[in-house]
Amino acid sequence: MDLTLTINGRKHQLRDLAEDIPLLWVLRDNLNLVGTKYGCGGGYCGACTVHLDGQAVRSCVLPAKAATGKKITTIEGLANGSEWHPLQQAWMDLDVPQCGYCQAGQIMNAAALLEQNPAPSPEEIDAAMNGNLCRCGCYLRIRNAIEQAATTMAVQTFDPNQATEELA
């Protein structure tokens, strides 16, 4: 099977793929985008989370061919050029990782959450992050980092003109 996939804004032509190959293994083995991790292969842990048209998906159970014609974003494409995504910044500020293996998946899942819900409550964060395991137990810091990033993003998107109008 030949495929064209759009990943992090770049088109990739892929040849001779197995019909059923999950996106995860195309990313890792064919494209050497190894930030997306294999943890369980069954959709249970979230280590393999990427975005498909902005939605968080588990790439270990998503057939690569189902991603054709869609916009795929991986952890390698989350930053805006040399500027960290606020989640990446918060992750470093709060020293979230222990082993770090789950963290790309955690960040990608959180990024999709903040895209849809810029100011999630702690309960909404918990619910959205339920599919992402952290065996090292960094959950408290993950939650705090998501809250910090949400705050940063709120400030960044703060539009003074609009605010003035509202105040007036």
Place this chain on the structure above:
Amino acid sequence: MRNVSRRAFCKLAGVTGGGLVLGFHLPANALGKAARLSGEYEFNAYIQIRPDNTIVLAAQNPEVGQGVKTSMPMIVAEELDADWQTVEVIQSAIDAQRYGRQFAGGSRSIPTRWDALREAGARARQVLLEAAAEKWGVASGECTTRDSHVLHAASGRSLSYGALAQAASQRPLPKTVSLKPRSEYCLLGTRVSGVDNPAIVSGKPLFGVDQVVAGMQYAVYHKCPAIGGTVKSANLDVIRQLPGVSAAFVMDARGDREDLQAGIAIVANSTWAAFSARKQLQVDWDESSAASDSWRAAKQRAAELAQITGQQVIDKGDTTGALNAATHRIDAYYSYPYVAHAPMEPQNCTAHVHNGRCELWAPTQMPQVAIKKVANLLDIDESRVTLHQLRMGGGFGRRLMSDFVCEAAAISERVGTPVKLQWSREDDMAHDFYRVGGFHALSAGLDKAGKLLAWRDHYITFSPDGETTTRGGNQHTKLFPHSKAKNTNLQLSLIQSAIPTGWWRAPISCAVAFANQCFIHELAVAARRDHGEFLLELLAAEDHHSDLVSFEQSRAVGVVKEVLHRANWQHGLAADHFQGLAFYYSHAGYFAHVAEVSVTDNKGLRVHKVTVVGDVGPIVNLSGAENQVEGSVIDGFSTAMGLSLSIENGRVQERNYHQYPLLRMRHAPEVDVHFIQSDNPPTGLGEPALPPTAPAIANAIFAATGERLRSMPFTEAGYSLA
């Protein structure tokens, strides 16, 4: 180079392109108490100062999530007065001659290197300072150091370490150096973000699974689901025809369980091709020498053994007499199951065996052992095996074993190309070296005043041969509270088992703490005493027969007192909230936890908060330390609540995370961490905060419900996460 001090065994050299490299090999007498206790005297450090004033520090020990790649270089940087912002940390080569023992286990990295790393930093600082003084023609005593610069306050001059490095490399190294008092620390004890964090959050290759080697093939290794089974026959001709597959072959067992087990290797041009081909495998296994264990049967057998007397391990005083004479006699039977390590990164290793050499890229906690084992397996000299240490996606003790490294090497030996071996999650669950299950028949007697008169623990564990205890199932004969009772009786019974076991985070303590710290609470309840007061009295009581060499009573009492204070013990709780307390000492760390829980009518458990007080001496990286404690508490809760393996017919039934319910974010309790930073040498933090977690929670559940949980996991008693 001239006049280099022989006594300090230091190597000092300019490097091409300028700069200074210091390799240190410090003598044994430079070491402090913690290191002496461990019996390890080989140390090294590596510092490179570049002309542009960046400072490269090598972290010698493997990084498994315990944070040593950050904390160990921090120790050097503190004494060196290096500007942490311009420090670059590299993972050192694995080289026993240069670095001594390199491993990640037993919470030993910090205590064994503390003095050597500080001295290395201090010596480097001293030569830089002297080089500056000479250049300026001033006394070195007039100079100071800060942020990778030497300063001369009187004249307002300063020079960067980078500018001084070449001159410093020509100077003799000081024979002795003075180390900073703690009050002068600027970096140690602060919160420092992990050195690999930028790479982690941007998805850069770091871990074992991320390794790519030119010409590499991908392999899976399929072993018998009944542990130890061998291959009779398999449809290998079919497998070899499958897309992408280049080889499929049977390998016989070599060495022992930790070397190479029998199985079938499939080598292909991608991970997915290898995984897919494996699904088509049909194997006729020979299970005649495989495990046939059943957890259900083991539980029955243990219950029978508990009724009879075991082998006497310690017998002091007259325990039976004292139990009979006691005002309160309490008997209880505790148990806990086998559990898996289940680190997030499934086992993997890349190997290239060629021309009588072997190159390995391995996420291993024991790189030097892996080298030995592979050399043995391939029958080549150890010097012909090179291991590149890679970051590990968790280990918790699993990666102390080298089986996956041996498998990769054996497969590469056979096919001749570099091979990346990738285990599936299912492999990881089915072929772990598990935390052993166990049983304790406990009895204790108290006098009228509620003082401990007698303590009996009949420990029932497993044995591979019917004679020796299995790994991680050996009895702790030296632990609190045995020594506090005049009459102590420890017994041991063994159940034969072929299930391989290993070291799981805080080995032995992770399970035994549950039994005996809950039982101590039972005693307090029987004596109608406050648990905190009872525990403090017990800890402070005279030791009747202690050979617990390193246990310091005052530190134990200290953490318990402090946790009662910090958790506001039994005061101001919400009406439906209840507290439980536990203390444990392991890996030279003193920890006391108070868990605050609520339980709904249908046994829905919510752990709201766990307050932790630990004493591991001075804290190196406060952020890393707190992270370790938070993780340990979550791991301890996760395991106590819901994790167990139901072994049947020699097979572990749980195959993936859906059957092995690790805790998720929504159920993570708040963890309130406090350290008593005593003046003792610092000790490690990967493990000792875990053991008190399960008993603190179980004791809180008792307070809430009156139901005494004597078996893990708690889900088996009908509890669920609320």
